[in-house]
Amino acid sequence: MKQQLRPAITLLALLTVITGVIYPLTVTGLAQVLFLHQANGSLIVLDGKTYGSELIGQQFDDPKYFWGRPSAAGYNAAASSGSNLGPMNPSLEEVVQARIDALHAADPENTLPIPVDLVTASASGLDPHISVASALHQISRVASARGWSEAEVTSLVEKFIEGRQFGIFGEPRVNVLLLNLALDGLQ
Amino acid sequence: MSAWLQLIIYFGTLLLLTKSLGAYMAKVYQGERVFLNPILGPVERFLYRLSGIDPRSEMTWKTYAVAMLLFNILGLIAIYLLQRLQGTLPLNPQGLGAAAPDSAWNTAVSFATNTNWQGYGGETTMSYLTQMLGMTVQNFLSAATGMAVMVALIRGIVRHTTKEIGNFWVDMTRSVLYILLPLSLVLALALVSQGVVQTFSEYKTATSLQSGETQLIAVGPAASQVAIKQLGTNGGGFFNVNSAHPLENPTPFSNFLEMLSILLIPAALCYTYGKMVGDTRQGWALLAVMTIVLVALLSVAIWSEQSGNPMLAKLGIDQAQSATNPGGNMEGKEVRFGIVNSALWATVTTAASNGSVNSMHDSFMPLGGLVPMWLMQLGEIIYGGVGSGLYGMLAFVIIAVFVSGLMVGRTPEYLGKKIEAYEMKMASIIILIPVFLVLSGTAVALMSEAGRATIYNPSAHGFSEVLYAFSSAANNNGSAFAGLGANNPFYNIALGIAMFIARYWLAIPVLAIAGSLANKKKVPASAGTLPTHTPLFIVWVIGVIIIVGALSFLPALALGPIVEHLMIFG
Secondary structure: OHHHHHHHHHHHHHHHHHHHHHHHHHHHHHHHHHOHHHHOOOEEEEOOEEEEEOOOOOOOOOOOOOOOOOOOOOOOOOOOOOOOOOOOOHHHHHHHHHHHHHHHHHOOOOOOOEEHHHOOOOOOOOOOEEOHHHHHHOHHHHHHHHOOOHHHHHHHHHHOEEOOEOOOEOOOEEEHHHHHHHHOOOO | OHHHHHHHHHHHHHHHHHHHHHHHHHHHHOOOOOOOHHHHHHHHHHHHHHHOOOOOOOOEHHHHHHHHHHHHHHHHHHHHHHHHHHHHOOOOOOOOOOOOHHHHHHHHHHHHOOOOOOOOOHHHHOOHHHHHHHHHHHHHHHHHHHHHHHHHHHHHHHOOOOOEOOOHHHHHHHHHHHHHHHHHHHHHHHHHHHOOOEOOOOOEEEEOOOOOOEEEEOOOEHHHHHHHHHHOOOOOOOOOOHHHOOOOOOOHHHHHHHHHHHHHHHHHHHHHHHHHOOOHHHHHHHHHHHHHHHHHHHHHHHHHHHOOOHHHHOOOEEOOOEOOEOOOOOOOOOOOOHHHHHHHHHHHHHHOOOOOOOOOHHHOOHHHHHHHHHHHHOOOOOOOOOOHHHHHHHHHHHHHHHHHHHHHOOOOEEOOEEOOHHHHHHHHHHHHHHHHHHHHHHHHHHHOHHHHHOOOOOHHHHHHHHHHHHHHHOOOOOOOOOOOOOOOHHHHHHHHHHHHHHHHHHHHHHHHHHHHHHHOOOOOOOOOOOOOOOHHHHHHHHHHHHHHHHHHHHHHHHHHHHHHHHHHHO
């Protein structure tokens, strides 16, 4: 027991320095040189003003913008959270119904089916994306709120459809913040 | 179609890497030269010299166990103190205060035992210093501990008529330096390229587009920690929602790399095992057992989640899968991952004792949630934790060999070693302790006011939350049905005890088996020896695992996910 005490204490201290100090500092150093933009949060900076991060969703409920996933975190990017509602929790049904009602109220003429991701909370509460179907669903509302033709909005949406990564991984999707910035003429 | 392609690429890549990494690790543990020797050799020798370690002297199993426990308890104390004192320490740009004592105990045990259950929210609780010197360090050391114990067991099987099973300090150091560090460095940089943050700056501010209000975006040195938490089957996230957070897992490709890392070392260790016992077929057989069970349960999870939620279907929303809509049960899932990558992650993270998540398991459909829960309850042996998964699996192999030996009336043997009462007793302890902890822990929680008070979802699902929590802690997984409010004295203390016992009261009997086997004579294989690499044996081991797992947990599962499934679909 006593014999093992010195290696235990010394090795813990030394490996703490290697894995807890040298390793993260090395990664940070290399990351800040090789991937400056990504390492610092993929921020969107236009004319010196920071509009957010490409990777972090924001709250949108104005009819003239595309809306993102519902968020259990209120899109607070300093306190991520999912809803954790179970599949048969009555509260889940209530909040989903309320979201459906809000979509209908903002665009009563719309008869397209509502895609599931547009009315269910994301895992992080910060999901920057919606499905392509959810973007298409909102075109009529955004067009009429802005007084644009649906064709104009559609062509813009099409520019922002991201396919599967390398044609293989993940799901096709649309980045809501980037699309809305483009709608406002900010690119 | 694309789902199949993604699954095939995932398992294909995993199998491709298994052999080369497995062979490399066998060299590392046998003390042979590897390509990193010119760089790491001097570092290794420097560490030994400063710590007074003679790398050539070996230990008995008892000394090995003492060294392992001592090292882990010191690490546990260090991470506890870091959390309590972080308010007065540097690298704390957000000025976060000390964690409460019960929370700090829970987190310290959690990270030292390779569980990485998180009662706390990362970005709101832990300073950068605590994340680095506490979390990141224990991610390495707890993983290396599991690998060291595993290697000691392999030596016990290989050697004969000796009391020595290796040197803990050497196995530990070599695991960190030659295996975990290089892999983490490469993975961390690949993750940063995808958008995982790695910075020491304070949280970023932006102006929200619609409201014009200031948005505060949590950042930090995440990539370095995320890499090792995936590779070391740790699972403790940098941010509260773990790898669902877009800055912890930003793209489908980062998701692929992180998922691959979960199973990479556990799979490769099977090959290392085969290599070290001198018969690679033995390793492939164990990998086959693991993969068959995994794939069967994976298909249940994907099917369950892709089918969607009937409670929402009746509200008239579109849950059908199409080219433009991932469909399915999207509550608690991210669009970039969709259903397939969320269900795949949930399955592999609980098959291995990783416990990181990229979706919220609490919002899974009942059978989708049953899969991760049962995978943990099987004892974290379907791949399992790095090292710990394989030694848990070998406990099942011992049981399987023993039972089959009884059936034909011969003394059971495994790889030339007689399996006798002592090994059987130790293997039974290894298998029964987690079962006892899960079921008694759940029972105590449900019978006490404090245990029931923080259940979030009503009805059978609330029961599942508690069962899941104890399944996770008592098998050192760390994932959660996160609706359960677990950051309170009752759960912090109870789950902390479960994690502590599950880790060390399993590792000790494993080392005891190693010591006992090392001491035995080798018996030559005869016509009556049961070959342990055949399809028959693979099916037999699967049968033993499923029977033990089902007998132990079906009654409890019936009260949770099974009854909930019947309530929705019945």
